[in-house]
Amino acid sequence: MRIKFLVAGLMLGAGGMTAAQAATQITIATVNNPDMQTMEKLAPAFEKSHPDIKVNFVTLPENEVRQKMTTDIATNAGQYDALMISNYEVPIWAKNGWLVPFDNVPASYDESDMIPTVKKALSANGKLYAMPFYAESSMTYYRKDLFKKAGLTMPEHPKWSQIQQFAKKLNDPKNNTYGICLRGLPGWGENMALFSTMVNSYGGRWFDMNWKPQLTSSAWKKAATEYKNLVTKYGPPGVTSNGFTESETLFANGQCAMWVDSTVAAGYLSDPANSKVAKDVGFAQSPYATTKKGSHWLYSWALAVPKSSNHKEAAKTFIEWATSKKYIDLVGQKKGWVSVPPGTRKSTYENAEYKKVAPFASLVLNAIQTADPKDPSAKPVPYTGIQFVDIPPFQAIGTRVGQILAGIVAGQTSVDQGLSQANSVTKRMMQQAGYPKK
Known part of the structure; x- marks a missing residue:
């Protein structure tokens, strides 16, 4: 040694x-x-x-x-x-x-x-x-055995509404299996990475072309409501402590019927040395709501x-x-x-x-090649980035908003109240950072 x-x-x-x-x-x-x-x-x-x-x-x-x-x-x-x-x-x-x-x-x-x-x-x-x-990009992992047993079929491009229906039917906490696992740990690179793609897929954006925060828009409210329902009704307890690593472990141990997260986990979950469900893992593209734009991230x-x-x-x-x-x-x-x-x-x-x-190889490559950080939303944006905004203050903004989102999940505030607070915080921090730039 x-x-x-x-x-x-x-x-x-x-x-x-x-x-x-x-x-x-x-x-x-x-x-x-x-x-x-x-x-x-x-x-x-x-x-x-x-x-x-x-x-x-x-x-x-x-x-x-x-x-x-x-x-x-x-x-x-x-x-x-x-x-x-x-x-x-x-x-x-x-x-x-x-x-x-x-x-x-x-x-x-x-x-x-x-x-x-x-x-x-x-x-x-x-x-x-x-x-x-x-x-990496992001994708949907699911248990083929559980889907087959329940008579369900995962589409190649599922919608968030379908994901919620599947989660409801597959949720079985008595047997330590939950309908879905999603990141809940606060952080711009943790819960906000996944949640930002949800917002994008509902047609939302972080800022309009004048750098005005858009966190009280209907798209943000719909995404936050959907997210809260999924993780509180059909997810494991203590979700606000689960980031990428914790969620990956839960899925690998057979405790999640579905998981939407990074494509990098595909190899880990397909390896019997790491994953109890390796032979039963299925793969699909990331879910979307009204648009596929920005529904899957690009990250390295x-x-x-x-x-x-x-x-x-x-x-x-x-x-x-x-x-x-x-x-x-x-x-x-x-x-x-x-x-x-x-x-x-x-x-x-x-x-x-x-x-x-790697049966997932072509799906992953397609997701990486089609994710476009310069066109992440149905509406025009002044920034580059899908699950983040490429400006210096975003690291602090994203983390603070992630904490507020965790508070919404924990029932400390309502969706409307939380997003109103998040919008005000974002506006203040952007002003302190000198935005909009003259």
Whole structure:
């Protein structure tokens, strides 16, 4: 067993300095999702081929790691050499000069193999500022066995009204199975990611073309009413504590008849090593209400190098390895092809081994390629983004509105009262941030 003591970038041991101490220590801040946990487990393979670089991981829940990374990069603290960030942060942080662009990427990396919509989402001013570790849209998961037993058929593109009918019929709390699991944990990247797509599908939007908040519109009210009914009547107890990871675990343990969430979970749920219901998982597109526009998101967890890093080249070397075709092959060999990081490379979806074990592959690829962050709503919007708004104040706004939404679910306030409060909060925070821009 090797024990690491990180002191001023050196390895210190009882026997004094050794050759290993000359290795560059890099620290990666990442979220605790299963694919990232796999990356950490496989990091020794990178260290073996790059003995001059040692990798340490700081792995935290999504909301917590976002806060720590944002504080670190905004204050130029330099605690991390690589950050697991998303296509929300990339263009904003690149504009602020906080990220190092990926210039002179080795030809062996094969940038042309990257899925174009994902590469574009991680670029700013024609430069790539983060490498996609995995990319995702959203989709509907359901239990084929339960649907068959109940005589139900899941459409390829279900409507939210149908989802509610299915949830009502399949809800069986006495046997620890719930009609539907949805994110309830407050956070702009947690409950608001799913809820924003619901709003979009009801024809709603965050702001009109003058940056006036639209959170009291009929679309928001319909979406909030639908969401509250689903999670309180047919969902598991304690839903406001369930984010992506908790919901994934519930479905994998057989406690959810349906789940609407990230496409990245498809591989995990299809793997018998992780999922008790692997052989019974069905897949469909994300639900919609009145329009399919913005009903499924586009998102990428990607690795970036902050300007504050003292080990930029070493960090770039690790990132190029962790997002390469070679890494995807390694995961396929070690964990099985159903577990490879999805959504980043065309070659993954052309790979016979992957297609053999991933019946969801074409659905996922279609969802990623058809999600359009520049056209997320039936009405025109002044922003880019489907489940988020690509402006700096949105991180705080989305999280605050997510807390209010959790309060609506918990019965602390009505839908109308909660959305009125959310609209006022959003208006105030936008004014404080200088919107609308002159």
